[in-house]
Amino acid sequence: APQIVNDGITVAKEVDLEDPLENTGAKLIQEVASKTKDTAGDGTTTATVIAQALIKEGLKNVAAGANPVALRKGLDKATAFLVKEIETVAQPVAGEAIAQVATVSSGNDEEVGNMIAEAMNKVTKDGVITVEESKSLATELDVVEGMQIDRGFISPYFVTDQERQIVEFDNAAILITDKKISAIADLVPVLEKVARDSKPLLIIAEDLESEALATLVVNKARGVLNAAAIKAPGFGDRRKQMLQDIAVLTSGQVISEEVGLSLDSVDLDMLGSAEKITIGKENTTIVSGSGNSGDIAKRVEQLRKQLAETDSEYDSEKLQERIAKLAGGVAVIKVGAATETELKDRKLRIEDALNATKAAVDEGIVPGGGTTLIHLAKNLADFRTQLSDEEQVAADIFAKALEAPLCQLANNAGVEGSVIVEKVRDTEFNVGYNALTDEFGDMIAAGIID
Incomplete structure (x- = not known):
């Protein structure tokens, strides 16, 4: 299908010449464009x-x-x-200049320029900004503040807002464990302590089996304890690392047998806490965790070192995401257009503009x-x-x-x-x-x- 294009690398990639010698030259130029895109973004x-x-x-x-x-x-x-x-x-870039850089790189689209500037302002330079295709005609900015975990509630019986089908907690305690909780006896000591405190409780565990889950649901229905549970994000070693991130952000501890902690020995000061928690069917957002800013900064620095040392593109992406969730935030630019051809062109321009703007913030403008x-x-x-x-x-x-x-x-x-x-x-x-x-x-x- 034909494409609308205002981008050097997209044109270069389509060049394929019959003469092998001439094609060598074309491939050389394609390599130049490709390396520039990888390094600078535009x-x-x-x-x-x-x-x-x-x-x-x-x-x-x-x-x-x-x-x-x-x-x-x-x-x-x-x-x-x-x-x-x-x-x-090179001059440092800030304020309105960020929007100007983004506007120029997106083919003089002021709406896009202002949107990218707003996204960068909200999620800071440690944040992650992604570009996705929208189902509607409009191009919109969606900013997720706090840490978003791609896990939703285990049971719909935890829902507190029936209309929006979400769980909302204010000033909640958070139990973080890598264990599978099957017997309610494991949870009783923690539940009793939290109930005395009259705080809602979020449980993040490998899984919650039927007996433990049923008891939580019944306690919630009776108004004894306002609780909800989600499965721990990620898999294997990455899961342990992500639970540790949540612990640092919320000033809690990961209850794990690896460090000699079991559920029956949990004290209230081992639980994390956050000002606001929203749990949907597929995602959980923790806003304003009570973690110490020094500990969070130290954790981010650790992740940055790992990022500098990794060769894997997948690991690099996941580490960047974790840094964003701890230090910045996540913004999604949802690109809308009237036709698929226009949508592809607009998405390409916005990705270019985003990369160029990040480079400008890091290295300055001329x-x-x-x-x-x-x-x-x-x-x-x-x-x-x-x-x-x-x-x-x-x-x-x-x-x-x-x-x-x-x-x-x-x-x-x-x-x-x-x-x-x-x-x-x-x-x-x-x-x-x-x-x-x-x-x-x-x-x-x-x-x-x-």
Whole structure:
């Protein structure tokens, strides 16, 4: 089916040439776009244009007798220099600038820009923002505050709000265990202590078998104890880790035989607590757990170390999710559109915008529209004097390639690219060419940001 596309990598992926030699070149460019997408999340078109200019100028020089090994060394040195230069000129991004970055990356869609900025503001930089397809026409933002566990109530008899079919507890105690609870005798000591305290109780356990479950339901129906139970999230070792996360967040302990704790020895101070708990059919949300902020920070740091060391994409995703649940929050952008084709295009744009915005918050912003690259090319002129003669040729190739994005942008807008490049070269650092208005001005003030 045809696609609406405004994204370099999507176009590049579709190129497949009959001539094997030509196709090698196409695959090289696809690799450039793909690596850029993985590293920065966006900027694939710019990377493609620069790569093409580097190859074109590089091959021209090799054909004229330049040493390819020396060229490669020179390009590597020039790249390292340019990366440092960009780090020096990058400005931190905050407030309205976050929305501007997101707007530019989503193809100048202000609604999306503001939505991404709002999501990042609510879940903080440790949070997780995901993009999903919506069943409706509208694009909406759904923010889950607190920790969401993908487990719902074990029995519908626990429901406290019949209309919404949910369990709602305020200032509740939480029993966290990795055991399967089968006999009610195991639970009686805990239930008696909590009942004296008049607090609702959430039980998180591997499972609750019929006798224990029936007793809880009967006690709730009689008004003796307001309780509910859910199964522990995850499986195997991951389950133990997730229970530990919940314990840290709620200032409780995991009741486990591995650490010498059994249910009959549980004291009230071993239970976690939270200001608000909402349990649905499929999810449970714990808001404002009473965990110590220092302990939570320490736990997050541990998870970050594990994240840095893992090679598995699946583990990395799960660790990121756990960090978000402890430190930030989870936001879901639900993308709506009138047709499937439009939906795919919009979802792609929003994912690009989200990645670019995260990169901007982490590393800062620079004037967009190819402007920064033109000014960096000027800096290469000073740097090239530190290189050998053959490596200097590589620096010159790079300087010329850095002009390519602005040149292409101007040509696409119907003006002479080389003239625009010369004009921008003679201006101040922030000043560039706005193709939309056909004027020169401060790019950051105009919201044209990279």
